[in-house]
Amino acid sequence: MMNSMTYKGYFARVEFDPRENIFVGRVLGVSDRISFHGDTVNELTDDFHQAVDHYLEDCAKTGRDPQKPASGKLMLRIRPEVHAAVGIAAAAAGKSINQWVDEVLARAAHA
Incomplete structure (x- = not known):
């Protein structure tokens, strides 16, 4: 089972926090910390969407380009x-x- 979500090209990893009894997620591949949580899958999904939307709105307000998780270019060193x-x-x-x-x-x- 994959514990991940995607929204507007952003990918997040999700874990269950047994101490708090909630799902906790973090967007991967960007240096800005974008996290979210929820008691149910629906709450988690809604909070994930809100977190990404807030990040994009904040970038627009401050005049900076939002980071994307990947450019589509991958440099490899192989044998x-x-x-x-x-x-x-x-x-x-x-x-x-x-x-x-x-x-x-x-x-x-x-x-």
Whole structure:
């Protein structure tokens, strides 16, 4: 089971706090701390949406660009033999390395 949520391109990890008997979440991938909580899944979801909306409104009011969790660019350092094998696998699939890696990483991330 994955303990995550997504809203407007922002991803959050959710945990249950047994001491407080509430769900607690935190948005991942941005340096600003965006957290939220709720007693029920519906309250948690509502508070998550409100927290992201508040963050975006605050960024607009202060004239700063909101951070996004990812740019879509990923720089990797891998062993040359892995790089060669990736190139061969991509070519065999009739795809560019970027296309092939995108598909492989998407499958792995959603497994």
